[in-house]
Amino acid sequence: MQRTAQGWLVLTQLTHHNAAAVGVSHGAPVRPASSLAAFHRLSDRRKLLIGTQAVLGTFALGLGILTVAGMGLVVARVRVCVPARQRGAFDAPARQTFVSELVGETDLSNAVALNSTSFNAARIIGPAIAGVLIASVGTGWVFLINAASCLSRCAARCEAGETAYWCVVR
Numbered sequence: 001m002q003r004t005a006q007g008w009l010v011l012t013q014l015t016h017h018n019a020a021a022v023g024v025s026h027g028a029p030v031r032p033a034s035s036l037a038a039f040h041r042l043s044d045r046r047k048l049l050i051g052t053q054a055v056l057g058t059f060a061l062g063l064g065i066l067t068v069a070g071m072g073l074v075v076a077r078v079r080v081c082v083p084a085r086q087r088g089a090f091d092a093p094a095r096q097t098f099v100s101e102l103v104g105e106t107d108l109s110n111a112v113a114l115n116s117t118s119f120n121a122a123r124i125i126g127p128a129i130a131g132v133l134i135a136s137v138g139t140g141w142v143f144l145i146n147a148a149s150c151l152s153r154c155a156a157r158c159e160a161g162e163t164a165y166w167c168v169v170r
Contacts, residue, residue: 002060004130005142009067013139045094045101050157052091057150060143067140 007022015021096115103111133142 001126001130001133001142002056002146004127005134005139005146006063008130008134009063009139013067045098046157048090048094049098050154052094053150053153053157056091057147057154060147060150064140064143064147067143068138069140 010022011017099111099115100108130142133145
C-alpha cells in the first residue's frame, strides 16, 4: 500500500503526471540499500524486525501527516521515502530467515511456503486495497493506515518472544 500511495502521490499531486519523478522516488532508495543486506546476520532477528517495522511506521506516519496537512514539498517526501525504502535491506532478509526460528524442522518447508505465499499475495492485494483507499479516503490516509498496520506488526513480534525494551509494557 505504501509504494502504491507514494507513486500516486508523486504522479498526481506533487509533479502533475511526471513519470520520471515516480521513477526517481521508487528507484533512488534501492541502490544504497543493497550493501546493507548482510546486517541481519549480526543481530537478533526479532528485534531487528521490530525495529524495521517501527521505522517504516514512523516514516509512514510522517508521510501521512505531510500529505493530510497538504505540505507538498517533493524534497521532504524524498527525504522520508529514501530511508523508509532502505529499511527493506534490513527487513526482507531478516523476515525470511526468522521463519526458521519460529517453527520446527518438520514444519519448515510448509512455513517457508506459507511465508512466500503471504508475501506474494500482499504484493497483489496491497496495491488493490491501496487503490480503493486512495479513491475513497485519500492518499494521506493510506499512509496513516499503513502506519497503524506497522504498529500491529510490532506488537505481534513483541509477543513472539521475550519483550524488547521498546515494546509496550502491559
